[in-house]
Amino acid sequence: MKVKFLKTFGILIFSLFLTGMLNDVFAQKASAQVETAPVLQDALSDSGDNNDFAYSPKGRRDPFKPLIQEKKKVIATKIVRKERKIKGPLEKFELGQYRLIALMVVKGIPRAMVKAPDGKSYTVKVGEYIGMNDGIVKRIETKIIAVDKNGLRIEKSPDRIVVEEVGVDSYTGKVVKENRYITM
Numbered sequence: 001m002k003v004k005f006l007k008t009f010g011i012l013i014f015s016l017f018l019t020g021m022l023n024d025v026f027a028q029k030a031s032a033q034v035e036t037a038p039v040l041q042d043a044l045s046d047s048g049d050n051n052d053f054a055y056s057p058k059g060r061r062d063p064f065k066p067l068i069q070e071k072k073k074v075i076a077t078k079i080v081r082k083e084r085k086i087k088g089p090l091e092k093f094e095l096g097q098y099r100l101i102a103l104m105v106v107k108g109i110p111r112a113m114v115k116a117p118d119g120k121s122y123t124v125k126v127g128e129y130i131g132m133n134d135g136i137v138k139r140i141e142t143k144i145i146a147v148d149k150n151g152l153r154i155e156k157s158p159d160r161i162v163v164e165e166v167g168v169d170s171y172t173g174k175v176v177k178e179n180r181y182i183t184m
Contacts, residue, residue, distance in 0.1 A: 088129060089122065090114075090116070090128065091129055091130065091132060091134075092118075092132070093118075093131070095130065095131040095135055095165070095182060098130070098182050099115045099184065100114055100159060100182050100183055101113045101184075109125060109126075110126065111124065111140065112124050112137075114130075114182060124137055124161065125137065125140075126138065131163060133165045133166065135165040135166075136164050137162070138163065138164045139161075140160075140161055141159070141160050143155060143157065143159045144156040158183055159184055160183045161181065162179055162181060163180050163182060164180075165179075165180055
């Protein structure tokens with residue numbers, strides 16, 4: 001039993017001795033790093049005093065401005081809509097949702113009948129507002145048929161309603177007017 005105790009005690013002392021040696025080795029490496037750190041720091045501070053580098057913000061974006069900026073699109077559409085505030089039943093839907101049903105001339109004034117997505121039909125004349133983007137009916141055009149040199153009938157333009165809509169160009173932010181059509 002004494003032999004077992006002596007073996008265990010010897011192993012314990014040997015492990016403490018190895019631990020001490022390893023601590024000394026790591027302490028020497030740490031002190032070597034501590035000594036070299038000020039040397040590097042001095043070298044860096046010497047080069048910083050010369051001010052060789054100058055930052056020029058020319059051609060770079062402002063880091064404090066957001067990457068995605070709102071354009072004047074909202075302001076431009078508000079300006080257009082301030083002129084007219086009253087909305088009729090024809091201004092509830094997009095132009096693409098209306099379908100042309102019929103064209104007629106009443107007392108020399110061309111009119112068109114359109115069907116809305118809600119199933120109701122409305123009569124439209126030139127100068128009325130239609131669509132969600134303040135579209136104004138500019139013309140009501142009837143079908144134009146021509147005859148070619150072989151005697152065949154050619155349809156040059158279909159029955160349609162020409163609507164001028166006001167929008168905002170997403171690239172430039174300018175107010176743009178464009179013609180859109182409602183056809184059968």
